[in-house]
Amino acid sequence: MRLDRFDYASQRLPTFCISEQPGTTGGLAMGRHYTASKSRSQGRDGWSVIFRHPSRLDPATGKQGRRVRRGLGTSVDEEADALVDQLNQILQNEGLWESQARSKAIALYDQRIVDVFYDGLEATRTDFRGLREEFLPLPTLADGYPHVLLLGTTGAGKTTAVRQLLGTDPGTERFPSTSTAKTTVADTEIIPTEDGPYQAAVTFAARDEVIDHLTDNVSSAALAIFQGKSNSEALRRLLDHVNQRFRFSYTLGRPTLTSDDDDMPDDEDETDEDATALEADELAAIDSDATAAMLITAVAELRRLVAEQKQGALADLQPQAGDDERVIEELLEEVLDSSLRQLEEFHTIVDNMLHEIELRFALLTEGELRRTRQGWPLTWTLSTEDRGAFLKSVTWLSSNYAPLFGRLLTPLVNGIRVGGPFTSSWADAPQRMVLIDLEGLGHTPKSASTLSTDLAKRLDEVDAILLVDNATAPMQAAPAAALKSIAVSGNTSKLSFLFTHFDRMRADNLPSFADREEHVRASAENMLSSIGEELGTTAERGIRRRLERRCYFVGGMHKPLRPVSNSARRTISQLEALTRQLAEGEESVPLGPAKPVFDRMDLALAVTKAASTYRARWRGLLGLESNSKEHWTRIKALSRRLGEWGWDEYDTLKPVAELRNELQVQIMWLLERPVRWEGEPPTGEQRDAIVEEISSAITSKIYALTEKRIKTDVQSAWLDAYCQQGKGSTFIRAEIIDSDVLERGAPIPTATPSRDGNGLLHAMSALVDQVIEEQDLFRWNGHRS
Known part of the structure; x- marks a missing residue:
């Protein structure tokens, strides 16, 4: 019906x-x-x-x-x-x-x-992980299930690796979904079990969050129209959020406006004739023609609204001859955006899109859909012995399969936890480990230079970290940045490497597997040297040691592995060795009685360097200095997320995480240079293990410190920055963030006694003293003055 x-x-x-x-x-x-x-x-x-x-x-x-x-x-x-x-x-x-x-x-x-x-x-704030835990608790290391976090650049093959570890068929089951573009944006947690039912616990983004993203999309589409873009571009912006996290085109479809539109973007799972069959009446439950009509009408309505509001925006600004055209254009965009968002017709477009999205939840005919008091979906759970029915139901919530565009709920899911008897085709039993697949690192240094707070905390929580990288172009900017974050957080000992696409390394000078392995390892040398220069020799040695001992090479992962060729047998052997190592773990290095002694003055220098680097970067982003200015819409979106939503980042703008990272880097340098060692001199591995233990202990406390100083204590300032409107608001917003947020939260220490000016230094000093008191891992040289 x-x-x-x-x-x-x-x-x-x-x-x-x-x-x-x-x-x-x-x-x-x-x-x-x-x-x-x-x-x-x-x-x-x-x-x-x-x-x-x-x-x-x-x-x-x-x-x-x-x-x-x-x-x-x-x-x-x-x-x-x-x-x-x-x-x-x-x-x-x-x-x-x-x-x-x-x-x-x-x-x-x-x-x-x-x-x-x-x-x-x-x-x-809803505890989404807690909601999933209520229905499907994660087993722990004590239960024989180590938690393994997969990290990798977009398209490196980490989700394909998960498919291999689960034994799901890439042609008929398609779980989890893969593509060469950003696929995994929801937290995905998978528990292979030896028996029992197939179970799923899914949580959805909050209604207000979805509305706000839809509103941003409508605004972005209007801005495209104002800039003279085509209807096709306006429609694209209407459907897909700028950071690709909310691709509403998966849910609402991609209507064609003209016959010469560009081909569909390459962001969906590969197609073939063996795709999971879905009943005709299931697909017919959603009228895609009506949805397309709504979207096309919305673009036309936006074009009318922009035309009507543009003249009023110009009148409000009253630009004068000689005004900077670029500044006027930016101000006009902001005034127009504010005017449009106050129109009821504008919000009616959002309402219509939200209504169409809500209709898609009717496709969840199996399992239990739990809603909030306002009727918005909160969780979906399912338990069944039928593998086919299970994966078919999960398809609506996790797929990016192009023929299903217009019906998928994937963009609305913020977490999916699955458990069941999944067994690799090359294994005798399910892999006893929890596989955690999060959002990809991205392709660029900008997108991966600092890990988000949530991802960084996961590094501390899990038992093992598997960095998945492409052997044909190994150790580019994004994985190198991730390795630096792993090193400064004291998690190097959890690290293993999986290099994919080994079968695609074809060159006359690489005739054998050994030659290819050596080529990949050699490619890592520049990256290791860079880490040594930025973080010190301890970090470099630790990662080099992991590359030598915990490095695996695989190919042909996009299809079921059968031992019928040398390359397939070798890949199976590598996967068996990897899973065995992940399951068994490894003995930690005994720390011994030795304790490093540090100069407290070095802590002051470290905090000064961290704060100076951090503040200089952000003054540039805010347009207060000449380098790397961000567009006003992104700064405004960031200020809203910290001021109103209580988040700590927007896309690649991560003020809380970036301060944490700068402090971690400088603490790493401090730990690199102790004044002396007390007790029996440590071995090289003991020395590195002690440094990692101290780094981990300090990192665990830096999260709360940076969140308090850059978010919680200054939330009203972020909100004040967001609320600025009209002519000059972009500059005023930047000044508020710089003076009332960053200067207060991350002041650069000075020689002049000042409670506020040295607040970050005092906070870090107290934090380090607390680590010494609680764990007795190191000493200060002399007494505290």
Whole structure:
């Protein structure tokens, strides 16, 4: 049965009145009291309510009054009117506008209305890993299951390696999904078991997060139109978020506007005739033609809105002769963006896209879909003995298979945990380890120079790290950057290497496997030298040791491995050795009684160097110095994520993680140069193991320190930066971030006594003293002054 649809193509996108209570200040953005209204504009049976929230920040204005649209859970007109009336009573009563008043509101109003108003008002962050853990707990090393984190550049083959370890067929099962572009953006955790049912626990991005990304997409499409781009480019931006994490084209499809459009981007799984069959009625449940009509209509509507708002934006700016054209263009973009985001027609486009997305959840006919109080999907779980049915259901949530575009829920998934009797074709039993596959490192130095906070914490949590790299072009910028992060965090001893595409190394000077191995190892020499120059000889020696002892080479991984050729047999042998080593682990080096002694003055120098490097880079990114300025939209998006969302990064902009990384690098240099050693002199391996242990202990505490100083303590400043609007706002925003966030959180130490100016130094000194007290791994030279 086909789901109810709205005829987008045949009518103008509707608008709804959201009015203020009479007697308040005029103008939608200026008022404090708003009036809610009901809506049933998109072919739904049930009614929704639209209102401006008096206590939630509006992304368009940076002030209170966020637009909210929620379902009322009824299709009865009279009941909907009564519920809207209750909501209007709350909107008129300022005493109910704070989260603490929820219990009072519950006693007065319908639970549905209370949920609508207080949803998103209470400052809570969902523990998505905890939700997956409730249904499908991860076994631990104590259970005989080491946790193995796979790292690798986009397209290096780490997800293909996971397929081989699971024994899933690349033609008929396609799990996990692979491609040469960015594929894995959700946390993927897989537990091969010896028996039992196939189980899955999936968590979804929050509704407000999806709405905000859709809003950004609509804004990006409007900006493309303003810049004179084609409808095809506007449609592409409407569907796929700039950082590729939210590819809504997977869910909504990619309608063709003209016959000469570019070919479909190469970001989906390879296709063949043996693909998993899906029933015709399952595919027919979604009307792709209606979705395409909605998207095409949205682009046309945006073109009209941009044309209408452009003149007003120019009038607001009043540019003068001689003004810098580039600056004026940037200001015009910001004013236009702000104007568009305040239009109800703009948000109607977002509503329509969100509605189409919600329809796709009807495809989850198996398992249990658990929703929030507002009806947004929170988790999906499934347990079955039927492998085929299991993988077929998981397809909707993890695939990037092109023929299914327009129906996939993959972009909405932020975590997927799977368990079951998966066995490699070349193994006698399932691999007893938890495989953790996260987002790829990217291709460029910029995308991988600093690992995100979440990924860096995973390095500390897991038992083993498997760096997957392409043997045909090994150790490029991204894996080298990852290795540096592994070294400075004290996790080198967990590291193993898997070089893929070994079968594609074809050259006259590489006739044998041994020649190819030597070529790959030689290619790593420049990378090792670079690490030695940047981090010191301890880091270089540690990684070199892992390359010599824990390095594996495989080829032909894109197809089932059978021992019918020398290359296949060799790959199987390498995988067997790898899995055996990962399962068994290795004995740690005894640290012995020796303890290094360091000069406290070196800590001051280390913090000064870290803060100076960090501040110089960010002054450049903010446009306050001449190097590497980021576009204003990215700085604004970053300030919103730290100020309103409570996140600590946006795409490649990672102010919290970058300060952590700079401190780690300088601490590594400090540990490289002890004043002396106390006790029996350590061996070379003991010395390196002691340095790694100290680095790991300090790193475990730096997370909290950098988060507190660059995010938590200065959240109001980030929010203030985000709220800046109008002429000059880009520069003002940059100044606020530099002075009220970075200067306060990462001040460069000075010789002049200053509590605030030396705050970072004092915090790091206290942190290191705490490590000494708790673990007794090293000493300061002399007494603390």
